[in-house]
Amino acid sequence: MNVLGKQRDFFTRQKTKDVSFRKEALKRLQKEIIAREDDIAEAIYKDFKKPKFETLAAETQFVLAELKLTLKNIDNWASPERKSASLMNWPSSDWIYREPYGAVLIIAPWNYPFQLAFAPMIAAVAAGNTVVVKPSEVTPHTASIISEIISAVFVPEHVTVVEGGVEVSQELLAEKWDYIFFTGSTRVGQIVYESAAKHITPVTLELGGKNPTIVDETASINLAAKRIVWGKFLNAGQTCIATDYILVHREVKDKLVAALKQNITKCYGENIEQSPDFSRTVSKSHYDGLKEMLVGEEILFGGNSNDEDNYLAPTLVNEPNLDCKLMHGEIFGPILPIIAYENEDDIEKHLTNYGKPLATYIFSNRKSFQKKIINRYSFGGGAINDTVIQITNKNLPFGGVGASGIGAYHGKRSFDLFSHQKAIVKKANWLDAPLRYPPYNLPLQIVKKIKHLF
Numbered sequence: 001m002n003v004l005g006k007q008r009d010f011f012t013r014q015k016t017k018d019v020s021f022r023k024e025a026l027k028r029l030q031k032e033i034i035a036r037e038d039d040i041a042e043a044i045y046k047d048f049k050k051p052k053f054e055t056l057a058a059e060t061q062f063v064l065a066e067l068k069l070t071l072k073n074i075d076n077w078a079s080p081e082r083k084s085a086s087l088m089n090w091p092s093s094d095w096i097y098r099e100p101y102g103a104v105l106i107i108a109p110w111n112y113p114f115q116l117a118f119a120p121m122i123a124a125v126a127a128g129n130t131v132v133v134k135p136s137e138v139t140p141h142t143a144s145i146i147s148e149i150i151s152a153v154f155v156p157e158h159v160t161v162v163e164g165g166v167e168v169s170q171e172l173l174a175e176k177w178d179y180i181f182f183t184g185s186t187r188v189g190q191i192v193y194e195s196a197a198k199h200i201t202p203v204t205l206e207l208g209g210k211n212p213t214i215v216d217e218t219a220s221i222n223l224a225a226k227r228i229v230w231g232k233f234l235n236a237g238q239t240c241i242a243t244d245y246i247l248v249h250r251e252v253k254d255k256l257v258a259a260l261k262q263n264i265t266k267c268y269g270e271n272i273e274q275s276p277d278f279s280r281t282v283s284k285s286h287y288d289g290l291k292e293m294l295v296g297e298e299i300l301f302g303g304n305s306n307d308e309d310n311y312l313a314p315t316l317v318n319e320p321n322l323d324c325k326l327m328h329g330e331i332f333g334p335i336l337p338i339i340a341y342e343n344e345d346d347i348e349k350h351l352t353n354y355g356k357p358l359a360t361y362i363f364s365n366r367k368s369f370q371k372k373i374i375n376r377y378s379f380g381g382g383a384i385n386d387t388v389i390q391i392t393n394k395n396l397p398f399g400g401v402g403a404s405g406i407g408a409y410h411g412k413r414s415f416d417l418f419s420h421q422k423a424i425v426k427k428a429n430w431l432d433a434p435l436r437y438p439p440y441n442l443p444l445q446i447v448k449k450i451k452h453l454f
Contacts (some may be wrong), residue, residue, distance in 0.1 A: 003160055006173050007103050007130035010157035016100060016128040019078045023071060024370045025125060028153045030067045033060060033118075037150060040114055043141040045114070048278045048310070054235060057115060059114040066119050069394055069411060070126045077126070080424075086449070087147055087193060091428040092270055098419035100128030101202070102178030106167060107192065108146075109184045110282050111238040115148050120204075121159065123414030129179070131159045133171055135201040138283050170353035177201050183240075185330075188402050193406075204407035204417060207332045207400050209357035211246040211382075213387065214347060214373060215256055217249040219363040224385070225259030228336075228363075231313045231387030236279035237334040241359040241388055243379075245269075249351055257316065261301045264314045272313050273306060281310040281333060290333040293326040300338070322353060344372075350376050355403035360370075361387045372397045380404050 015021055035130060041055040042421070050059075079094040104124045108117035117135050124131045128453055133150065135143035147161040153392045154160070156269075173180075173195035182192045183206040196203045213222055232243045238349040248256050268275040281287040292302060294315065302315035317337045320326045326337055351360075360382040362373050370384050380400040391398055399408025409417045435442055 003156065004103055004133060004163065004177075006157045007160075008131065010155075011100075011130050013100050016125075016130060019075060019128075022126055022128060023074060025154060025158070026067060026071055026074075026122065029122070029125075029149070030071070032149050033064060033067075033306070034151050036145070040142075040145055043145040044114060044139070046141040047110075048236075048238075048282045049140040051233060051277045051279065053277070053278070055114075057110060059236070062115050063118045063122070065393070066122055066410075066414070070122055070415070073412065074126050074415070077412055078128075081361075082086075085425070089425055089427065091431055094326075095426065097422040097424055098127070098416070099422055101418060101420055104129040104131045104179045104181065104418060105134065105172055105177045106131060107134045107172075107180070107182045107184065110138035110287055111235060111240065113139040114146065115143040115208075116183045120409065120414065120418075121150075123409065124179075124181070125159060126417045127415050127418035129418055130157065132172065132288065133159070133161045134169060135161065135163060136237065137163065137165045137168075142362065144167075149394075151238065152210045175203065179203070180204065181418075188310045190406070204399070204409065205405045206240070206398075206407075206409075207358065207403065207405040208240040208332070209359075209400070209404040210327075210330055211241060211357045211359040211361070211379075212351055213243040213246045214359040214363065215246060215248040216362075216364040216366065216369055218365040220365065220367075220385070221252055221255050222259050224363040225256060226263045227386050229260060229263040229314075231361075231389075232336055233264070233267070233334055234388065236281060237314075237336075238279070238282060238332055239388065240332075241391060243336065243387055244357070244360060245327070245337040245339060247339055247341050247347055250342055253338070253340045257300055258286060259317060260336075260338075265302065265339045272302075273304075273309075273311050278314075281312055283386065284310060286310075286333070287312060289330070290335060293324075293335060297326060298323070302334075322350075347373075347383045348376075356380070356401045358384075358400045358404040359388075359390070378402065380408075 011068055037060050040060055041052045044050045044055050074436050083094045085094045106120050117133050121131050121133055127353055135146045143163050144292050150159055162199055176199040179202050180196050180202045187209045189205045189207045228243055228328045290312055297320055300316040300318045300319040303310045304314035312334055314334045319339055345395045356378045358380040360379040362370050362384050364370055378401055383390050394411035395415050397408035398410045399405050
């Protein structure tokens with residue numbers, strides 16, 4: 001692909017190695033995003049009626065916060081980092097040098113189409129790479145404005161956008177990149193990983209999974225319901241770290257269901273379809289898939305829909321069978337299954353039935369129970385007595401484990417993710433111990449003790 005060749009030539013000229021060059025580019029990007037924030041919100045609304053509040057909070061302001069943090073710290077992050085020398089290397093000074101990988105490919109998803117294109121791109125640029133961004137074709141208006149912003153800020157040899165569908169992604173993945181960052185489904189992530197493996201290209205895969213929320217009998221039920229409703233139906237459930245299903249202690253199940261219904265109505269009104277605060281399902285195919293999941297299920301609340309507008313109401317489903325379509329894979333929509341459990345063996349049966357999820361949430365006032373779930377089960381991240389909020393702290397890594405992803409980013413971790421960490425030992429010349437050189441005259445008993453010097 002010609003664009004990749006041009007970016008390789010640009011990178012070879014070493015211009016992106018200059019930290020001041022990176023900073024100036026990011027400052028221009030910051031200015032452009034601020035100037036076009038209303039246009040960005042309008043584009044995302046055209047794609048799937050995302051409320052402007054959610055667009056500002058989870059898309060543009062999220063990206064601007066990442067930019068601000070990066071610009072404040074980039075000089076420090078890019079500087080060589082001094083490390084303690086081992087006794088075997090004494091006298092020396094030991095360092096980590098962070099260098100860019102080179103040509104980076106970022107494949108962004110449709111659910112947070114602006115944030116998940118720009119957040120990794122900012123880090124890749126800050127680390128000194130060239131970047132090709134492939135936005136999702138499912139959100140064409142957002143893809144268009146992403147292209148406009150990037151073309152206004154960067155020369156294409158540095159950062160550019162390539163739009164298109166599956167065939168374009170396949171063409172891009174056939175090339176040899178120096179790093180690939182992909183956000184999307186586990187199924188497509190496997191394809192990306194396979195393509196990268198052909199060239200031994202390092203990857204970050206931000207995927208998903210069936211994220212459980214566990215509500216035990218000691219939980220503050222009304223507050224739990226309020227926070228679950230917010231995290232689940234944000235973006236109409238199209239959030240990779242949203243609750244996928246609830247496991248609730250049978251003793252408090254009815255109380256939780258009543259509180260969930262009450263809080264859905266409180267958030268979105270009696271006529272949810274008319275609420276300006278509830279998004280639509282992004283595409284007809286995804287919408288049809290969600291409706292198909294509901295066939296034959298017992299609906300406790302919601303379930304109503306509008307085919308003309310891809311509208312599916314927040315829907316509570318009672319005790320779905322583990323073998324049904326609803327529980328087979330990640331739902332990624334405004335459907336929330338509720339399953340009762342009797343004891344911790346029931347919890348284990350459900351949590352071990354699926355791969356390692358991207359998120360797990362625990363609502364409990366028992367510290368021993370919280371600790372047991374955190375230590376017993378593997379998952380990307382999560383929260384106790386809340387949902388989704390772990391993503392908002394730039395000091396915390398965001399990423400999956402196992403089938404839910406490879407690698408983690410946000411804050412300084414994003415910069416490090418797109419940087420090769422080169423170890424350098426600067427050895428002094430004023431002393432050169434003869435012990436390491438042949439002929440080896442050091443007694444073997446002393447050699448065995450050398451390990452303590454590393």
